[in-house]
Amino acid sequence: MSKNLVIVESPAKAKTIEGYLGTDFTVKSSYGHVRDLPSNGIAIAVDDGYKPAYEVSADKKQVVKELKKLATSAEVVWLATDEDREGEAISWHLMEALDLAEEKTRRIVFHEITKPAILKAIENPREVDINLVNAQQARRILDRLVGFELSPVLWKKVKPSLSAGRVQSVAVRIIVEREREIIAFIPTSSFRAVALFDVDGRELKGELSKRLADGSEAETFLNECNGSDFTISALEKSPGKKSPAAPFTTSTLQQEASRKLSFSVSQTMVVAQKLYESGRITYMRTDSVNLSDIAVNQAKDTISSMYGPEFAETRVYKSKAKGAQEAHEAIRPTDLGISEIDADRNEKRLYDLIWKRTVASQMADAKLEKTTVTIDISKSERQLIAKGEVITFEGFLKVYLEGTDDEEEESKGMLPPLTQGENLKLNHITATERFTHHPPRFTEASLVKKLEELGIGRPSTYAPTISTVQKRGYVVKESRDGKPREYTQWLLKEDNVTNGTLTENTGAENSKLFPTDIGMVVNDYLVDHFDKILDYNFTANVEQEFDEIADGKKEWSKMIDAFYTPFHTTVENALENTARATGERELGKDPKTDKPIFAKIGRYGPMIQMGLGEDEDKKFASLQGEQSISTITLEEALELFKLPRKLGEFEGEEIAAAIGRYGPYVRHNKLFVSLDPELGDDPLTVELDRAIELIKAKREEQKKSIIKEFEEDSDIRIIIGRYGPYIKAGKQNVRIPKDKEPESLTFEDVTELIEAAKKAPKRRKK
């Protein structure tokens, strides 16, 4: 048995550290928190000082058992969890769960996994900081109280199984408010004038710095230019520079992997985890931009030998993120000497990104020379401007340039040689109508960036939060096709001014976040009744109080009480006195019956309704595809009411066409046949003959798929489905064990299987 037991949070970290310490040390991992509030029930004694009822998490029972055994036989237990609020709490929970005596327990901390850092930590042990632990408890308890009191309000006022919380509800709010800005946005247009000159066989592009207001101004301007002389009236050169971006944190890695590799936020984390476990990179959940001295020195050597010493520049970066706790290093390669690794494609690509970013962060600025050329027009007051940019020293640009979210980045190239006073030969000028853009929709990664700016969420929760708001149906990630839009272009060429209409595609989106109707309704309800929690600054405000608790200036239970007492009253009041939230919006009146038409959330999702509550003859229809309550028009609603459509009779029974949960279909009796739009079948136009044809074809197909029927019970049959043979008993489907031949099953076998399936516990969906 080892004399010393060291406990860290992650097994990969344990392995590394074990190598740095002698044989007297055993290093084990706690796999994160070992105790927590139970997942069902509030588990906080609200009337008894908010006492939390912690328990060892189910998946940590084994870990705790093993650690306890090792701790008992060790002389000293070193708690080496992260030096932040959560890490301190993990150490405290370990003391409680493992029954550690204070005399044999030491608390140590280090910010980088290097031998000197760890040896230094061992020489400077301390005790568990109970104030910091209390700050974590306050955080944990506040989140539980908010989440477990707000969510049930939504179950009652909107829909069961919904959720709300300090972090996720603000994330949804950000998406909803952006969408509202986009809906309200009215694009305006102006004309951008660009002149192209020929300079000794090369091209010079000059642009009006101010846009022209409308078509007539564009026409006037081009007429002025027609026959004008174009003269260079000024030629200015100025130096410029670009500096590299800081090394990666979780959030910037997610953003950059999204921009450059098209990774989703969770994909980035999965790939990074693999790189971490194989020892290629440092820890991937961090908010720190700091590099260890060892890494900085290695970067300097690598850069000098690969590119030359003039490319190396040692830099120290400071975190700008609100609430950064900086318990780790930035994300970097563990060995900067390795610029390429042998692994699967995505690991390679992500490693490459991390390597380049880290190396570039320790490189010199790029130096530029910027040129601005002013061009006078003899018959116009306006001036054209041409801009050029030349890199005079590449610096870090040799390795890496950070991506940008801005879609309209224009590259400024090199200008042809020019002199002041020079007369330019015009090729042509265009004045093109350009429209203003609505603010951009968020991607997963840009939402993470926004959350980080607000200090909401932590590196370990960005990816889970993004997936929670999608799982709850508040937000969907979608790509959408744009729509064609016409624009005007004026052209001056060969002394002629003409104009024409062109078409562009606008509004196309690729993997962007859209709020759903449920997301909007839930958000509006929460903002209306719980504005304090939904405030963008709520987290920042409570973080300040957590800091005071951590400093020992405030008692955690008092802070919680000051929050909870008014909060709970608001919850009770909401449960009793607020109306059900449906997001109802009146679209107009039916032109035929004059009945009002509403869009709202129904029991089965967004729907439209014609006629009021007491109306016996109400009509309903579900919204389709990309339609939403906030944007559906009266015309679109009237289209939806045309379904289900009666096509006529066949074999004495009616055939109807409609759109269901799984797309358009025609129905005859109990038989449903899907309509495939690719084949030109549309429920609004499909005719009786075509429907009969489809129904007959489906009958044939079904006949073929029946393997066996039973005389004893005509409701039971064996059928070949998409996933192989199964037993159909009325509405119930039963799988057939692999070792049984479907054809050979007797009626007794089948009834037995059906009974067994009925008794078996239902699998829970996750």
Add this chain to the structure above:
DNA sequence: CAGTGAGCGAGCTTCCGCTTGACTT
């Protein structure tokens, strides 16, 4: 996973922040 085209309604759902693993039909 689940083989579909609901509509009755018992009992359950839910938070945030640490960390990885994954029994078999």
